Every structure is written in C-alpha cells, then in structure tokens.
Amino acid sequence: MDLTPRTSSDNAPLAPRKRNRKWKYVAMLAVVVTAGGFIVSQFLTSAIDFYCNVDEIGQRAGCGPNRRLRVQGTVEQDSLKSGMGSTTFVLMFNNQTIDVRYNGDPGGIFQECIPVVAHGQLVGDTFEANRIEVKHSNSYSEANPDRLAQSKAEQCSLLAG
C-alpha cells in the first residue's frame, strides 16, 4: 500500500516542513561537532603552558625560564605592594618563594594569603605575569573579623602548600 505523503493542497505543506526540521537538527549537529573541536583545541592550546608549583621552578623539567608558565602558590603575608600601575608580591609554595610582578590590578578576590595562578614568564629571579587567576579553597565559613585576625598568619602558612 502506498503511504507516501499526500500532495494535495491540504497535506502538501507537511512534507517540506518535516524535511526542514530534519535539516535543523543536522545543522545543530554540525555546530555541536565544531564546538566540541573548538573546546578540545582550546584546552590543548592552554595546556601548552606548563603548570608548575613555586617549588618546582628550576627543579622540574619545563618549569624554567624562556617559556610561558603557569605558576601556582600562595601570596605571602605582608608582601603585597601596589603602585605605578603594577602589583608586586611574593608567591610561596612548600616553603619556596618567588617574586612576582604584574602590570595592573589582579581583580577577583585577590589578597594576601590566597592561592593564585600566575601566567607569564620567568625573567631573571622575577616572574613577570600578564594574567593572575585567584584560586579559592574548598572551605566555606562565616566571615568573622576576630577569628580572621587571629588565624591569618596560621592560615597563610597552611595555604602555602
């Protein structure tokens, strides 16, 4: 029995509409595949920059000068200085430190005793960063000025790795 769609004036519009709907999903699939490829390529491109802890600078292969790095550590207490459009601070991890200079204001919740990831290059003994990302820990507690003041130094050393 022939069950092909009707071509009468009543039923004719149904067939092209269904075909159009199918092409809509094909186009959606093409966009999805492109987006997937873009995501993977961006991830791989960003992974080119070695991700080093401060104590790995100059110790681990790839964590040296003359290449872009991502350096992770905690901003040392009383080391943060801002002025003349730049921010300098000392980054520490596992009792090792490195001086960091960043042109601008890091933004976010950047402050002393907070873990950060600095993107940039090692120039001499200073890490010249052009991007700072602030990490936040997985602990959440109520803001309490007294408790904060008492435990700041301790917290800073705990976060240092």
Add this chain to the structure above:
Amino acid sequence: MNTETQTFKGVGTPATRLYGLMAIVALGWVFLGGLFFTPEDAVQGDAVRIMYVHVPTAWIAYLAFIVTGVASACWMIGKKHSMGFDRVAGASAEVGVLFMAMTLLSGSLWGRITWGTYWVWDPRLTTTAFLFVTYIGYLAVRGLGGTAQQRARRSSVIALLAVLEIPLVHFSVVLWRSLHQRATVLSPDGDIKMDGIMLFTLLFGVFGFSVLFAWLVSHRQRIMAMQDAQQTTAIDVAVAERLKEAQA
C-alpha cells in the same frame, strides 16, 4: 479520536502536582536562605551565595545524564524495547542540558567575582563544557527523524557512551592541576569544610532542584508520549484513508 483526546487531557498527575509544590517550597527556602539567612563567606564575601545554585544544578545535571544512561540501557536490554524508557532518557537529557547551562552560567559569574575571569580553559570547566556540548549533540541526534525505534536505538548508543564523561568531569580537579576548587561535600576524606547553615541551604538546594528535575522530567516524558501517540494516530488515519480509497 475522542478516546485519544480524553486519554491525554493533560500531563499533570497528583504525584507531579506534589513534586511541583515541594519544588516551590524548597526552592523558595533556597532563595530566601541563600540571599538573606546565610552568612557571607570569610574569603569570598557575598559571592558565595552563587554556590547555592551552582552546585545543586551541577549535581542534578549529572543525575539527569545518569538517568538518561540508565534508561537507555533499560531500553537496550529490555526484551520489549519499551519506548517509555526512551522517552525518559530523552526528557532527562533535555532537563540535564538546561541544568548544565545554569551550572555554566552561574559558574562563569562566580568565576568573574572570585577568580577574576569569566572563563579559563581549566580541566573542570573544559570537561563540563564538553559534556554540555555532547548532550546537545545527543538531543540533535534524537531529532534526526526516522521511526521511534530507530531514534531510540541510535540515541541509546550515544547516551551509554556520553555517560562515561561524568566521572572524568567529576575527578578532573583531582586528575589535573586545576583552578577550580576540589569537592567540599563529596571530598574523599569525608571532612566537610562548610558552616552548618551554609551546608543546610546547599543540601536543601540539592533537594529542591532534585524535585524540580523529577517534576520537569515527568511532564516532558508525558508530552513526548503524546507526540508519539499523535504520530501513530496520524499513520493509522492515513492507512484508514487509503483503505477507504482502495475500497471505493
């Protein structure tokens, strides 16, 4: 035709009405608790309030994709290949994509406030974006046409492969060095570093979004059942018309 119309009067049932009511109450608390009753975080300040939406929507998106995987497996394994499983799989994936979009959006806003950037190609963010795109692809494949059985067969294969991404997303912060913080509630050492009222509101959010998920999926899969029935009815009508023509 009358019988069909009467059978599918609406998609609500007493159970879905109960889910809906529970979702409104629970999410009402999350809204009030998250904005007014919970304290500021010591480090993040008010930005922590985004967590009450971000974390539950992420968990429920995982749950939705797992439900899609399980329902797809049930469709594949079941001798009758019940289309009910396929509809639950599809409905759950749609709701999961919605929740995942909310996760990405809320996470991006949270990242801007705390990290200082909306987006980084960090392992957790990248794998989450990839998971999101995978399930949009899954939905596109479902819409490609063919019979309901064909749709169920091809989408169940994709669902069973896609669900394998979830452990990768969850453990990405452990497997790679990541800007994204590690798990707080589901931390491997079992030590939950969160104040009581914050944790309570967060878990209440998980409950509220879970009930909302159940409500949305039950409605959506019933709508899908109606669409499938409509298609079947259309074929029956076409067959009846042709038979009538042949007899004339």
